[in-house]
Amino acid sequence: MTQARAATIEDVAREAGVSRAAVSKVIRNAYGVSPSMRERVNAAIAALDYRPRVAARAMRGSSFTLGIELPHIGNPFFAKIIAGATAALQGTGYQLIIAPADVDGEEGVRAIGALADRQVDGIVAISPLVSPEWLERLAARVPVVMLGRHDRSTAYDTVTGDDLEGTRLVMEHLFELGHRRIVHLTRSEEVTRPGSGNPHAIRLEGYLTHMRAAGLEECIRVVRTGLDEESARLDTLALLDEEVPTAIFVGNDELAMGTLRALSEYHLTAEQVSVVGYDDVDIASYPAISLTSVNQAGEAMGERAVRLLLERVQGRTEPIHFSVEPSLKVRGSTRAAPAEPTP
Amino acid sequence: MTQARAATIEDVAREAGVSRAAVSKVIRNAYGVSPSMRERVNAAIAALDYRPRVAARAMRGSSFTLGIELPHIGNPFFAKIIAGATAALQGTGYQLIIAPADVDGEEGVRAIGALADRQVDGIVAISPLVSPEWLERLAARVPVVMLGRHDRSTAYDTVTGDDLEGTRLVMEHLFELGHRRIVHLTRSEEVTRPGSGNPHAIRLEGYLTHMRAAGLEECIRVVRTGLDEESARLDTLALLDEEVPTAIFVGNDELAMGTLRALSEYHLTAEQVSVVGYDDVDIASYPAISLTSVNQAGEAMGERAVRLLLERVQGRTEPIHFSVEPSLKVRGSTRAAPAEPTP
DNA sequence: TTGAAAGCGCTAACAA
DNA sequence: TTGTTAGCGCTTTCAA
Numbered sequence: 001m002t003q004a005r006a007a008t009i010e011d012v013a014r015e016a017g018v019s020r021a022a023v024s025k026v027i028r029n030a031y032g033v034s035p036s037m038r039e040r041v042n043a044a045i046a047a048l049d050y051r052p053r054v055a056a057r058a059m060r061g062s063s064f065t066l067g068i069e070l071p072h073i074g075n076p077f078f079a080k081i082i083a084g085a086t087a088a089l090q091g092t093g094y095q096l097i098i099a100p101a102d103v104d105g106e107e108g109v110r111a112i113g114a115l116a117d118r119q120v121d122g123i124v125a126i127s128p129l130v131s132p133e134w135l136e137r138l139a140a141r142v143p144v145v146m147l148g149r150h151d152r153s154t155a156y157d158t159v160t161g162d163d164l165e166g167t168r169l170v171m172e173h174l175f176e177l178g179h180r181r182i183v184h185l186t187r188s189e190e191v192t193r194p195g196s197g198n199p200h201a202i203r204l205e206g207y208l209t210h211m212r213a214a215g216l217e218e219c220i221r222v223v224r225t226g227l228d229e230e231s232a233r234l235d236t237l238a239l240l241d242e243e244v245p246t247a248i249f250v251g252n253d254e255l256a257m258g259t260l261r262a263l264s265e266y267h268l269t270a271e272q273v274s275v276v277g278y279d280d281v282d283i284a285s286y287p288a289i290s291l292t293s294v295n296q297a298g299e300a301m302g303e304r305a306v307r308l309l310l311e312r313v314q315g316r317t318e319p320i321h322f323s324v325e326p327s328l329k330v331r332g333s334t335r336a337a338p339a340e341p342t343p
Numbered sequence: 344m345t346q347a348r349a350a351t352i353e354d355v356a357r358e359a360g361v362s363r364a365a366v367s368k369v370i371r372n373a374y375g376v377s378p379s380m381r382e383r384v385n386a387a388i389a390a391l392d393y394r395p396r397v398a399a400r401a402m403r404g405s406s407f408t409l410g411i412e413l414p415h416i417g418n419p420f421f422a423k424i425i426a427g428a429t430a431a432l433q434g435t436g437y438q439l440i441i442a443p444a445d446v447d448g449e450e451g452v453r454a455i456g457a458l459a460d461r462q463v464d465g466i467v468a469i470s471p472l473v474s475p476e477w478l479e480r481l482a483a484r485v486p487v488v489m490l491g492r493h494d495r496s497t498a499y500d501t502v503t504g505d506d507l508e509g510t511r512l513v514m515e516h517l518f519e520l521g522h523r524r525i526v527h528l529t530r531s532e533e534v535t536r537p538g539s540g541n542p543h544a545i546r547l548e549g550y551l552t553h554m555r556a557a558g559l560e561e562c563i564r565v566v567r568t569g570l571d572e573e574s575a576r577l578d579t580l581a582l583l584d585e586e587v588p589t590a591i592f593v594g595n596d597e598l599a600m601g602t603l604r605a606l607s608e609y610h611l612t613a614e615q616v617s618v619v620g621y622d623d624v625d626i627a628s629y630p631a632i633s634l635t636s637v638n639q640a641g642e643a644m645g646e647r648a649v650r651l652l653l654e655r656v657q658g659r660t661e662p663i664h665f666s667v668e669p670s671l672k673v674r675g676s677t678r679a680a681p682a683e684p685t686p
Numbered sequence: 687t688t689g690a691a692a693g694c695g696c697t698a699a700c701a702a
Numbered sequence: 703t704t705g706t707t708a709g710c711g712c713t714t715t716c717a718a
Contacts, residue, residue: 008696010695020706021705051459053462053694055397055462057695059696059712060697061696074426076419083417097442100439113394119398351712363689363713364713368688375687377688402693687718689717690715693714702703
């Protein structure tokens with residue numbers, strides 16, 4: 001029996017011979033419903049194949065929806081985060097929706113705004129290019145958890161990897177292998193603006209600090225690129241046209257894949273140029289790739305972010321800033337560079 | 344000036360000294376608004392930082408939101424589809440939201456239902472395990488475009504790759520290289536149920552047909568696996584324990600990566616076992632991987648799906664079934680198998 | 687061209 | 703325990 005119009009709470013009430021309020025109580029598992037009424041209502045719901053309109057519920061309270069803003073779907077590290085988030089949501093009655101941003105800057109703000117306009121009960125966002133003030137205004141209206149952002153607001157929670165520590169692991173590893181001419185390939189200046197709290201900003205800062213501390217100020221070289229593998233490939237190619245360093249520390253694994261591709265186009269092997277990435281995405285451990293990388297437990301981060309968000313949705317207001325410990329996965333490709341004179 | 348409560352259309356109307364209806368007309372660009380009124384209203388909107396609540400709008404009409412159901416975010420082919428979909432939505436005023444499913448069967452249905460409950464104006468779904476009847480019931484309430492599904496309903500549009508042709512390319516390629524013992528690694532029997540319209544069902548069917556047509560009925564071997572790289576790795580390992588074929592045709596590239604991993608754990612090289620995948624994800628062309636694969640233009644598919652959906656949202660009712668031509672990307676790793684006796 | 691008013695489907699006081 | 707009722711913030715006739 002197909003009806004043209006989907007059943008409403010009114011239809012269910014009529015079918016069950018009760019009031020709308022009664023139906024509402026049943027679907028919300030609220031107090032004060034007799035077993036017999038519950039039974040009749042549930043029967044009517046089943047008979048009419050009734051499903052509450054989320055929009056209508058949202059107007060009065062919650063939408064039972066959590067939103068996550070995602071820059072660049074192509075990055076497999078984000079897939080891990082989503083997997084963790086989805087797992088944490090199992091059985092909670094909340095639905096996760098993803099708003100893809102896919103470009104720098106404005107886009108992230110747009111996507112987050114779109115989520116807010118859609119009345120989600122909470123938002124997880126991945127370190128968008130936006131001021132703390134903007135985020136605090138947002139957080140005043142809807143619970144917010146920021147992923148990867150290193151500032152500490154009282155208005156929102158954060159879940160971050162310890163990027164300073166991760167970078168230390170990378171740099172010490174490279175130093176131990178004898179590298180001096182280490183290039184850092186990272187995102188745009190806008191993304192790494194000091195104080196932006198962006199992970200790439202911290203990694204860059206760590207790179208600079210360690211190079212200086214090692215007396216390698218002269219060797220510092222920062223190359224900028226976009227947010228996907230292809231732009232990393234292109235910018236690495238441009239770098240190699242000018243100079244072939246002995247090691248490249250790349251801002252994340254997706255970009256590192258582009259670097260590896262460029263190196264192979266240049267017929268440079270892992271013995272000649274060591275590459276280290278960040279995130280330890282699945283492909284990094286692939287035998288033919290063997291990319292040394294910093295692991296930072298994406299699933300755990302996604303899971304934690306959702307848990308924190310649910311707590312906020314349920315009323316917590318004191319901020320929590322959670323940090324996960326990174327570890328370096330050293331893989332075969334990284335070899336000691338041959339002795340060489342300083343440039 | 345932060346206000347505790349977000350501005351409503353009422354607030355804007357009061358600020359501008361007009362009626363709610365007038366404001367509504369302005370934000371919808373409706374007819375019959377004088378320039379002066381438009382100006383005053385826009386000023387008020389800006390002053391109050393007003394943003395219409397999507398939930399409230401959805402109750403009366405549309406939510407300006409398109410939803411896409413995505414099984415398994417980890418698959419990079421889906422990322423391409425999203426990229427295409429996002430591109431097609433630029434400047435339309437519609438927002439894309441993704442509902443991740445991440446498991447077989449029930450989950451896809453749940454995710455699609457969640458989108459429908461959230462009053463999206465249209466749904467793109469990726470060949471979920473669901474009957475045409477179920478889809479037709481869904482399509483009666485909200486415009487639907489199915490990706491990768493080979494059935495032809497009048498109730499919804501479809502965008503598919505020509506999987507029969509793609510499979511033909513694969514099998515002929517392998518035959519030409521002299522392969523006979525070709526194993527097909529594919530998804531569960533549930534997924535490949537004949538008549539399910541699932542791409543994997545078609546690919547399996549094509550595999551069987553070509554093997555028989557080549558007089559290799561004896562050599563047919565179908566191995567089942569889950570939906571991610573890891574399960575493919577495990578199931579390939581189990582296969583290799585029993586038998587080492589000369590070629591493996593894997594249902595898609597993500598699974599193929601698991602197969603390649605298993606082969607390398609077994610110390611089998613590309614000369615010994617040829618692997619062919621499907622989708623031609625970016626990593627397949629990576630030099631150290633060189634996975635032969637069927638390319639099927641994911642971006643174009645996502646873009647087309649969204650265009651079709653927008654047409655339906657705007658009123659089209661005649662169904663359109665769009666098919667993209669696949670092409671085989673032959674990469675180095677696939678070599679002729681050594682001559683061998685039939686098992 | 688503008689505004690008044692009804693109502694979309696639901697929840698939450700409050701009464702009965 | 704149950705039902706009545708007043709909205710939530712919008713859009714949309716329909717009059718003015």
